[in-house]
Amino acid sequence: MRKFMLAAAAALFATQSAAQAPRPPKLLVVISVDQFSADLWDEYRPQFTGGLARFEAGTTFHNGYQSHAATETCPGHSTILTGDHPATTGVIANNWVDQSVTRSDKSVYCAENEQAPGSSSISYKVSDQHLRVATLGDRMKAVWPTSRNVAVSGKDRAAVMMSGHHADQRWYWDGKQYVTDLAGVPVPRSVTLANAALQKVLAAPGEPLQPPPFCSGKAQPITVEGSGKVVGNGTLARAAGDAAGFRASPALDGSTLAVAAGLVQEMNLGRAATPDLLSISLSATDYVGHAYGPGGQEMCLQLLDLDREIGDFLAFLDRTGVDYQLVLTADHGGLDIPERLRLHGVSDAARVDPALGAAAMGKRIGQQLGLSGPVLIGEFTGDVYIDKALKPADRTRVLKEALAAYRAHPQVAAAYSREQVAKTPMPTGNPVQWTLLQRARASFDDQRSGDILVFLKPNITPIADTSRYVSTHGSPWDYDRRVPIAFWRKGQAPSEREDVVETTDIMPTLAAMIGLPLTPGSVDGHCLAAVAACQSR
Numbered sequence: 001m002r003k004f005m006l007a008a009a010a011a012l013f014a015t016q017s018a019a020q021a022p023r024p025p026k027l028l029v030v031i032s033v034d035q036f037s038a039d040l041w042d043e044y045r046p047q048f049t050g051g052l053a054r055f056e057a058g059t060t061f062h063n064g065y066q067s068h069a070a071t072e073t074c075p076g077h078s079t080i081l082t083g084d085h086p087a088t089t090g091v092i093a094n095n096w097v098d099q100s101v102t103r104s105d106k107s108v109y110c111a112e113n114e115q116a117p118g119s120s121s122i123s124y125k126v127s128d129q130h131l132r133v134a135t136l137g138d139r140m141k142a143v144w145p146t147s148r149n150v151a152v153s154g155k156d157r158a159a160v161m162m163s164g165h166h167a168d169q170r171w172y173w174d175g176k177q178y179v180t181d182l183a184g185v186p187v188p189r190s191v192t193l194a195n196a197a198l199q200k201v202l203a204a205p206g207e208p209l210q211p212p213p214f215c216s217g218k219a220q221p222i223t224v225e226g227s228g229k230v231v232g233n234g235t236l237a238r239a240a241g242d243a244a245g246f247r248a249s250p251a252l253d254g255s256t257l258a259v260a261a262g263l264v265q266e267m268n269l270g271r272a273a274t275p276d277l278l279s280i281s282l283s284a285t286d287y288v289g290h291a292y293g294p295g296g297q298e299m300c301l302q303l304l305d306l307d308r309e310i311g312d313f314l315a316f317l318d319r320t321g322v323d324y325q326l327v328l329t330a331d332h333g334g335l336d337i338p339e340r341l342r343l344h345g346v347s348d349a350a351r352v353d354p355a356l357g358a359a360a361m362g363k364r365i366g367q368q369l370g371l372s373g374p375v376l377i378g379e380f381t382g383d384v385y386i387d388k389a390l391k392p393a394d395r396t397r398v399l400k401e402a403l404a405a406y407r408a409h410p411q412v413a414a415a416y417s418r419e420q421v422a423k424t425p426m427p428t429g430n431p432v433q434w435t436l437l438q439r440a441r442a443s444f445d446d447q448r449s450g451d452i453l454v455f456l457k458p459n460i461t462p463i464a465d466t467s468r469y470v471s472t473h474g475s476p477w478d479y480d481r482r483v484p485i486a487f488w489r490k491g492q493a494p495s496e497r498e499d500v501v502e503t504t505d506i507m508p509t510l511a512a513m514i515g516l517p518l519t520p521g522s523v524d525g526h527c528l529a530a531v532a533a534c535q536s537r
């Protein structure tokens, strides 16, 4: 009897533990689609039939948040696999101002080593040194030295922030080919072959994409203020050798996925005793968004092609037979161009007043206070720095004048001093309810952030000169903060979730899935119990 009881208890225990902690996946595949807002995802989900439709059979959160104010590529990617807000990762923007550097623009790039000889904010040496914390891949390798941490992207900063300090392979598009910053790492044959094949693709013209009815329904030509560019009805065609056109087309994402597939095959990812991580950041959606705005035919063509490209990549992964866990998210969302938003009834949509630029504002305040020098350094929104060369008393006068001038402007939602942001406690809980000050706090760093933090009102596009980009992101508003967070693994039951989650929750959730120890409370994010068997403590 006693023996039977023990056997029954053992069987029960075995069933329970199997149910609570399923076999860990062998390969984690984390895909970030740059500038893929949850608004776009919500709109296009019914149109997807390829790789992006895969998530319909998974667990989908359409209320995912990049919760912080500085919704740019580098901070956004720094949250995804660290579990931390930019205030903790230290990656507060794509570029910040460091007035101690010798270069004239004082601008430091998030993924560079500015101490490298001859580097500038434009021609920089790629580095992970600004990332203050460990990534999931770093943590996996610390526990399981044979685990592989691999990243591929259209942008260096995305690959660096997703893989961190201990990457085995890291490849990104430099405008001409896929390159790496990792010294002494053997170049995989698949990367050499992909680069050779890409030279031919680049040298040939890109044919116009044929819009299906859903896309041609969006083909309304719109003239952009300032530059007079016409956008809305483009086909993403490009001339032979047009590298910028290549970048703003699905061909960039297709090539990034081809490099990723080559690395999976050549490195046998997911086939060793310890789990591997493959991070992929697909950048073309962001370039298409900046070039045309996310509301026209161009973005429609991009997203439907991206769906096909990811579909091909997943079909390849399926054929390998590897048990992989798939994640989809984005580094930030985006806002459509004001010219089109107004046609759709968003009457407050506008381009920023050029007088709000930090240089223009600094010049005006300098004249007013009788000060020379730049006075203020920065752009239209986010971090604005007061010239360090000014005397402390003059800096105080500038701060007071600048705060008053920003706050009095009808396009400005708020302007905070760094002291105000610094003394705000780090926000927790539902990010939808965070105040603007709390959002600012989540991407504030005492050493790197500005002396003044400026936030424009919703639907104000911080681009006055439209000769290069027409549309952007970077605001503390939900169109830039809300992103998809979705999980899929073979055989799982579909689950569509309405609850609010954060991109910082992805890392602790994946850690729980693979049994990676994580001290509770050691990162900003939380394991998602809807997806993984989280530790109860």
Ligand SMILES: [Zn+2]
Pocket (backbone or CB within 6 Å): 035, 073, 286, 290, 473
């Ligand atoms: Zn962008």
